[in-house]
Amino acid sequence: MLDDMDRRLLRYWQAEPSLSPGELADRCGMSSGKAARRLARMEETGVVQGVAAVVNWAALGYAVEVSLRVTLDKTQSTAFDSFLAEARRVPEVIEVQTFLGRVDVRLSVIARDMAHYQEIYRRRILSLPHIADIEALMHVARIKAEETLPL
Amino acid sequence: MIALDDLDRQLVLALARDARQSASALGKRFGLSQPATWRRIRRLEEAGVLAGRRLRLDAERLGFGVTVFLGIKLARKGGVSLEDFERAVSAIPEVQTVEHVLGLYDYRLRVVARDLPDFERVLRRRIMTLPGAGEVEANVLLSEERLPGPIGDIR
Numbered sequence: 001m002l003d004d005m006d007r008r009l010l011r012y013w014q015a016e017p018s019l020s021p022g023e024l025a026d027r028c029g030m031s032s033g034k035a036a037r038r039l040a041r042m043e044e045t046g047v048v049q050g051v052a053a054v055v056n057w058a059a060l061g062y063a064v065e066v067s068l069r070v071t072l073d074k075t076q077s078t079a080f081d082s083f084l085a086e087a088r089r090v091p092e093v094i095e096v097q098t099f100l101g102r103v104d105v106r107l108s109v110i111a112r113d114m115a116h117y118q119e120i121y122r123r124r125i126l127s128l129p130h131i132a133d134i135e136a137l138m139h140v141a142r143i144k145a146e147e148t149l150p151l
Numbered sequence: 152m153i154a155l156d157d158l159d160r161q162l163v164l165a166l167a168r169d170a171r172q173s174a175s176a177l178g179k180r181f182g183l184s185q186p187a188t189w190r191r192i193r194r195l196e197e198a199g200v201l202a203g204r205r206l207r208l209d210a211e212r213l214g215f216g217v218t219v220f221l222g223i224k225l226a227r228k229g230g231v232s233l234e235d236f237e238r239a240v241s242a243i244p245e246v247q248t249v250e251h252v253l254g255l256y257d258y259r260l261r262v263v264a265r266d267l268p269d270f271e272r273v274l275r276r277r278i279m280t281l282p283g284a285g286e287v288e289a290n291v292l293l294s295e296e297r298l299p300g301p302i303g304d305i306r
Contacts, residue, residue, distance in 0.1 A: 001211070007293055014208065016202070016207040017170075023230055025189070046212060047212045048206070048207070050171075051206055052172040052205050052207055053163075053201070054167075054203050055201065057300065059198055059200045060200055061305070087298075091303065092301050094297065094299075097220075099220070099290040099292060099293055100293055101290030110300065136253065137252040137253065137259060138249075138250055138253040139251075141223065141250070142249070142250055142251075143240075145248055146205075146247070146248075147246070147261065148247065149213055150244035
């Protein structure tokens with residue numbers, strides 16, 4: 001189980017994921033040995049899964065991002081599995097989520113521009129199996145993106 | 152715009168998986184010297200391709216069993232400013248991400264909660280009471296995967 005000290009470490013760390021373990025210990029007013037032991041334990045137990053670099057696709061020329069909300073034809077028992085397997089093979093799909101609700105699956109699709117998006121949508125997305133309905137939300141701006149937990 | 156070669160692409164992929172790898176460890180893996188690796192990473196950061204880091208935590212093990220995506224439509228009649236709405240929604244600790252979108256909804260939110268009753272509390276007390284919030288659609292997240300993206304297509 002986690003205690004208040006563990007939570008404090010995680011709070012500071014998720015606010016500044018580039019901090020070294022030593023800096024983190026300083027911020028939390030802990031000795032670095034103590035902090036290191038706690039951090040190591042949280043990685044062992046899987047609470048901490050890792051630190052990932054954030055790739056900014058816009059800086060690589062991918063200016064368009066679209067959320068595609070897909071409803072599947074659930075009369076087909078394999079609809080989810082075969083749709084997901086095919087969707088993963090589209091390189092421009094950067095995120096796949098499944099839901100309980102009106103939407104079954106959401107795909108995050110990136111493209112260089114609208115013409116490129118049109119091409120991906122027509123050639124790769126509409127040909128995915130078992131789609132009953134599809135809705136698009138076009139990303140305008142990210143207002144909050146840190147994805148932190150309220151620890 | 153920045154042009155990437157094969158080694159840059161491999162570095163981006165490797166760091167997107169684990170950002171804590173040292174320049175010397177990465178260099179060894181890709182046959183580069185430590186300073187050459189460091190310079191490449193530096194260049195990718197300066198070009199904004201590597202835009203910071205994200206700590207990946209297991210939300211469920213930390214007691215957040217429910218993640219819900221909300222589509223929110225603003226009620227236009229009141230003439231509320233987008234800035235007011237955005238400021239208020241971003242200040243809610245359970246709201247992890249806020250995206251301004253075009254289409255069926257105006258905003259897309261990612262919300263975490265301990266369980267469904269906790270989510271209901273956040274929804275009723277904090278989100279439905281936001282200035283200008285209109286129609287809301289909720290979808291409970293069941294699974295999620297992040298894919299490497301078209302990094303191989305970048306020239």
